[in-house]
Amino acid sequence: MGYNWHWKILLETEPGGTGSYLQYLIVGLGWTLATALAAWIIALTIGALVGTLRTTPYTWVVRTGNLYVEIFRNIPLIVQMFLWFFVMPELVPQELGDWIKQMPPPWGSFIPAVLCLGIFTSVRIAEQVRAGINSLPRGQHMAGTALGLTLGQAYRYVILPQAFRIILPPLTSESMNIIKNSSVALTIGLLELTGRARAMQEFSFRVFEAFAAATVIYLLTNLIVVLAMRALERKVRVPGLIAAAGAPQAGH
C-alpha cells in the first residue's frame, strides 16, 4: 500500500487557469460560506417564527407548524435539493420556470441550494426554539400577562429573549451543520468546497491531497464558528441565568 504524497500540487495552476489549486479550494470555501450564510438567514427567520407559533394556544396554527416541520424533516436533504432544482421550475408558471432555468451558473444552482438548505434547517431551528420556549417555567408567561402585557408583548419582552439564550449551544451545532450540509449542493452543480475538492481530484489525480486539504479547511472553519459562537454566548449572557444542558439528541 504505497501512496506517493505530492503536496506541492496545491501550488500548481488549476486547469481553469484562475490560479493555484489552493486558491481554487479557497474560492470553494467562499461559496460554501455564502450558501451557508444566506441559508442561515432564511433558516433563523422561518425557524424562529414557526417554532414560536407552535407554542401559541391556537390549535390550527400549531397543527400547520407541525405539518411544515414533519414534511421537511422526513425527506432526505439530497431529495429536497432535487425537488428545488429539477421539480420546482416545472411546477411554477412557465415564464418564471424558464427564467429560473436560464439563470447563468453558478446562480442557477446557488439559489435553489440556498432555498433548500434554508428551509431544511429552519425545521431543525423551529424544533430548538420550541424546546427552548417550553423549557421556561410557565410562570414567566403568566407573570408577563399579569403585568398587563399582551401575548405578543410577553413573547417579545419575556419569553423569547430567555429562550434564545437557552438555545444558543444547539444553534452553534446547527450553524456547523448548515456549513457541512451545504456540501450536498454539489449534486445540483454548485462548486463549493467539497465539489471543488472532487473536481481537483479529477483534474490532477491527486486524490488524498485534494480531500485532505478540504478536510483541513472544514476543520479550521468549524473551529472559527465554535469560537465565535462561544464569544457570542459570553456577550449575551444574563448573570444568574444558567443555560440548561440539553438532552442527547440524534443528528448528522
Next chain:
Amino acid sequence: MDSGFDFDVIQRSWGYLFREGMTFTVTLTLLAMTGGIIFGTLLAMMRLSAFKLLSMLAGGYVNLMRSVPLVLVIFWFFFLVPYIGAWITGADRPVQVGAWLSAVVTFTMFEAAYYCEIMRAGIQSVARGQVWAGYALGLNYWQTMGQIVLPQAFRNMLPVLLTQTIILFQDTSLVYVISATDFLGAASKVANRDYRLVEMYTFVAIVYFIISYSLSLLVKRLQDRIAIIR
C-alpha cells in the same frame, strides 16, 4: 417536458425501484446501524476510559467525523477503501471494491461517531453506584459493562438510537454521489432515461416521507411506553 404527470413511469419501474433500489437502501441502513452501534459503543467505552491515550484517540476520531460533511467522508472512503483492502490482504496494488462495500464501510465508520455520543450519554446516565456494586460483587470491567451498565444504557437511549437510525436511513441517499443504485439512485437512473424527473423525484420524496414519518411515530410510541415503565 410534456404537460401533465406521467404516473405510468412509476408503475413501469416499480420492480426496479423497490427490488433493487429500496433493497440496497434498507440493507445498507441495517448493516450500518448494526456495525455503527457496535463500533460506537466500543468508542464510547474508550472515550470514558481511564487510559488517557484511549480516550484521546476515540475523542479525536469522533470529533473529526463530526466536523466534516458526510459527502466528503463518502469520497474519502470511496478512494481509501481500496488502499485499506490492499493493506489487509497484503497486495501491492489497491484492491478493486464496488460502491456497495465502500458504502457499507463509510456509513458504519461515520455513524459510529454519532452512535458513540449517544451511547456515551447512555453510559453516563447509569448511576455510578451500579458500577461500584458490580465491582463489589467481584465482576471485572467487561462483566460489569456487559451485564450491568450497557443493557441499561442501551435501554435508556433506545429512542435516540432509533431516531439516529431514521436519520441514517435518509442519509444513505447520499451514496448517489458515488453512483450507487440505492432507492434515489435507481429513481434517478429511470428519471434520466425516460426524462421523467418531476414524477420520479416527487415519488421518491413521498416514499421517503411515508417511511421516515411512520418510523418516527413508532419511535414516539416506544418512548412513551419506556417512560411509563421507568
